[in-house]
Amino acid sequence: MGAFYAAVAVRGFRRYATYRMATAAGVFTNSVFGLIVSYSYIALWDQRPHLGGYTQAQALTYVWVGQALLMTMALMGGGFEDELMERIRSGDIAVDLYRPADLQAWWLSADLGRSAFHLLGRGVLPMVCGALVFDLALPSDAVTWLLFLVAVALGAVVSFAVRFLVALSAFWLLDGSGVTQVAWLAGLFFSGMLLPLTVFPGWLGVVARALPWAAMLQVPADVLLGRDSGPSAAGALAFQAGWAVVLLGAGRLLQTVAARRVVVQGG
Amino acid sequence: MAESAERWEAADAGPRGVGRVRRRPGAAAFQAGWAYLLIVGMWVRSTMAYRLSFVMTALGNFAATALDFVTIVLMFAHVRVLGGFTLPEVAFLYGTTSTAFGVADLLMGSMDRLGRRVRDGTLDTLLLRPVPVLAQVAADRFALRRLGRITQGLLVLGWALMRVDVAWTPVKVVLLPVMLVSGAAIFCAVFVAGGAFQFWASDASEVQNSVTYGGNTMLQYPPGVFARELVRGVTFVVPLAFVNWLPALRILGEPDPLGLPGWVDFLSPVVAFCCCALAGAAWRAGLRSYRSTGS
Numbered sequence: 389m390g391a392f393y394a395a396v397a398v399r400g401f402r403r404y405a406t407y408r409m410a411t412a413a414g415v416f417t418n419s420v421f422g423l424i425v426s427y428s429y430i431a432l433w434d435q436r437p438h439l440g441g442y443t444q445a446q447a448l449t450y451v452w453v454g455q456a457l458l459m460t461m462a463l464m465g466g467g468f469e470d471e472l473m474e475r476i477r478s479g480d481i482a483v484d485l486y487r488p489a490d491l492q493a494w495w496l497s498a499d500l501g502r503s504a505f506h507l508l509g510r511g512v513l514p515m516v517c518g519a520l521v522f523d524l525a526l527p528s529d530a531v532t533w534l535l536f537l538v539a540v541a542l543g544a545v546v547s548f549a550v551r552f553l554v555a556l557s558a559f560w561l562l563d564g565s566g567v568t569q570v571a572w573l574a575g576l577f578f579s580g581m582l583l584p585l586t587v588f589p590g591w592l593g594v595v596a597r598a599l600p601w602a603a604m605l606q607v608p609a610d611v612l613l614g615r616d617s618g619p620s621a622a623g624a625l626a627f628q629a630g631w632a633v634v635l636l637g638a639g640r641l642l643q644t645v646a647a648r649r650v651v652v653q654g655g
Numbered sequence: 656m657a658e659s660a661e662r663w664e665a666a667d668a669g670p671r672g673v674g675r676v677r678r679r680p681g682a683a684a685f686q687a688g689w690a691y692l693l694i695v696g697m698w699v700r701s702t703m704a705y706r707l708s709f710v711m712t713a714l715g716n717f718a719a720t721a722l723d724f725v726t727i728v729l730m731f732a733h734v735r736v737l738g739g740f741t742l743p744e745v746a747f748l749y750g751t752t753s754t755a756f757g758v759a760d761l762l763m764g765s766m767d768r769l770g771r772r773v774r775d776g777t778l779d780t781l782l783l784r785p786v787p788v789l790a791q792v793a794a795d796r797f798a799l800r801r802l803g804r805i806t807q808g809l810l811v812l813g814w815a816l817m818r819v820d821v822a823w824t825p826v827k828v829v830l831l832p833v834m835l836v837s838g839a840a841i842f843c844a845v846f847v848a849g850g851a852f853q854f855w856a857s858d859a860s861e862v863q864n865s866v867t868y869g870g871n872t873m874l875q876y877p878p879g880v881f882a883r884e885l886v887r888g889v890t891f892v893v894p895l896a897f898v899n900w901l902p903a904l905r906i907l908g909e910p911d912p913l914g915l916p917g918w919v920d921f922l923s924p925v926v927a928f929c930c931c932a933l934a935g936a937a938w939r940a941g942l943r944s945y946r947s948t949g950s
Contacts, residue, residue: 409858420865423885424873428730428737431880434735563708565695573722582726589732 393497394490402503404509411509414459418514422455426522440586445525446613452518452531453609454581460503460540461547461604463575467549468499469568473558482650492639503544526647527614535621539608542628546603549635550575553630556639560647578605600635603628683787690786694794702799709800716803720757723875724749724811728747738877743818745877750812751831751899752874755806755838756867766794766850767864770857776948789938794848809831819907827906830921837923838898842867844930845893847938854941870895878904878912886912897926 407412426448433444442450443614460463472495475481482490518524527533554571558564576582578601585596585606596602607624610616702709727749731742740748769792772778782793821827849863856862870889878886878900890896890913902909904921 407858409856413856413859413861417861417865420869421761421872424869424876424881428876428879431738431876432730432734432796435737436824439733507940565708566711566715569719573715573718576719577722577725582722583729587733588729 393476393493396489396494396497397501397504400498401505402501403498404502405642406504414510416514418455418458418510419517422452422514422518423521425451425454426518440584441615442584442586443525445523446615447519448522449524449526449613450584450609452515452522453523453612454605455514455518456507456611457540457605457608458581459506459510459581461507461543461575462499462503462551463547463572463579463581463604465568465572467502467551468495469555469564469615471551472552472555473564473568476555476558477562485647485650492552492636492643495552496636499548499551500541500544503547507540513598517580525613527612532612532614532617535617535625536608536612539611539625539628542610542625542632543604545632546600546628546635547575549632550600552639553635553642556642556646575604576599578602580609584609600631603631660698668808671808686786687790689703691783691790691794694791695797698794698797699799711798713803716800717807718803720753720804720807723753723803724807727875736881739909740877740879740907743815743820744909745751745875746811746815747819748813748877748899748903749875750808750810750815751834751873751903752816752838753808754805754812755835755898756842756871757801757808757809758835759842760804760867761798761801763793763841764801765793765800766846767853768795769850769862770794770853770860773853773857773945774948779947780904780944788942789847795848821906821908822829830902830906834899834902834923840927841895841898841923841930842870844927844934845870847931850936851941866893866895870898874899877909883912894930896928921949 429447429451430444433439433442433447438445439447459466472481475484484494488496519526550571554564554567557567561567578585578599580594580596580602585593585602587593588596597606607616607628611621611624726745727745728742730737731745735741736912737745769778772781772792772795778788781788782813784791832896845863845866849867852863853860870893873889874882874895878896886896901911901920902923905917911920
């Protein structure tokens with residue numbers, strides 16, 4: 389069964405790898421945004437050198453990690469959820485449900501394949517571009533990079549779990565565009581894409597750092613920056629894994645309830 | 656299908672093509688504008704069939720753009736000035752570029768769908784209709800929800816105008832609406848040029864986001880924040896600096912980091928006109944080079 393889902397993941401990867409021109413265009417756009425945001429952070433950190441506990445080099449690294457993970461975590465949409473919602477709306481979901489594959493595991497595999505492609509195709513080059521233009525605080529030891537990859541993988545699972553819940557809302561709402569939009573806004577803001585969550589003032593920061601979206605960008609970035617190392621890195625990864633388990637569990641529960649709602653039209 | 660591809664081309668060769676009557680440019684522009692309005696009206700009626708959905712997506716559009724401003728406010732929770740500008744001054748930059756970009760996004764924001772039409776062949780349908788293709792593409796799936804962005808930009812601009820410390824003169828009062836209109840025209844030209852680019856690179860519609868959305872983000876911050884070469888780039892190469900930076904620096908009485916002569920601050924309408932002319936030329940060149948997929 390594992391080999392089957394691995395094959396689904398590989399095809400998820402290849403499906404997105406087909407569009408090379410689109411990938412090149414995306415890399416360009418990520419790099420331009422990284423450049424613009426970097427300069428606004430430089431102005432901010434010039435005045436407050438240790439804002440949010442980051443040095444200026446660390447803050448700039450954070451910007452480029454953000455650009456690298458924007459598509460990997462599907463923070464602005466573009467994952468599987470639109471497709472799944474369309475299948476629910478059109479009724480094709482009935483066919484999916486009696487296939488000998490689990491709905492959640494199928495889409496998780498396909499989406500992890502997509503994430504892996506976006507990490508390589510859309511993440512590496514903008515990061516290189518950022519490192520060429522600015523002084524970044526990238527780690528030199530392999531362990532930190534390895535921990536970072538684990539954190540990215542866990543973040544991708546949390547990201548999937550949230551979007552799976554969003555997609556399943558279509559069973560009740562049919563048109564899920566409102567929920568998608570709210571989830572997209574929450575993701576953009578609470579993942580730390582606009583500003584690191586460590587810079588959020590007071591209780592807003594405390595709440596934001598406890599929400600699942602923190603697992604998608606803030607935690608991987610902090611692991612890479614070495615702010616979470618040793619036992620605190622284990623804590624950070626456990627935070628991600630905890631949310632992954634809770635949200636995947638909720639998705640499974642909702643899937644069971646939703647499957648009971650499906651009424652297949654005869655004829 | 657090569658034969659039909661040739662026919663599309665002949666149909667679009669303009670006044671020199673078969674069966675086309677040469678018309679005065681004024682009449683052609685009027686016809687394009689009228690067609691644009693008709694198609695827009697159709698999409699607005701279709702949007703209004705689902706009123707609740709429209710209200711929700713418009714609010715979402717408002718909230719999405721408002722997050723940009725929340726980010727700036729959060730930054731100012733830690734500093735008093737950013738790049739030499741206070742919060743009301745940055746809000747003035749934010750409000751002017753957001754309003755100008757919002758108007759362009761409402762009028763021309765559908766241009767990034769062109770690549771998809773080129774890929775799946777539905778552009779051919781537009782070529783068959785007796786209406787300029789640009790008007791059809793620009794009005795395609797007209798999204799009234801984008802009023803959300805304009806509203807948000809205007810609100811921030813209004814707040815900035817109340818709080819900003821400016822000695823208003825008649826010249827400055829006139830400069831404000833002039834810069835909003837010129838800015839919208841410059842962004843419209845960027846959208847059209849981006850659309851033209853998709854005739855050659857139908858998968859690369861995301862490139863234009865770096866100039867449209869990216870440019871809009873950049874113009875929200877004071878020019879002093881950015882590297883000199885970058886400011887030169889958006890002044891002389893893609894002249895986004897004329898959307899708000901140069902006229903806004905004049906209104907706010909701040910020095911120009913490039914040290915350009917003072918009269919340049921008033922050039923926005925001229926620059927906007929040139930951009931539109933260039934974008935129009937690029938569009939015609941793109942349309943002429945179009946070959947149908949034939950499927």
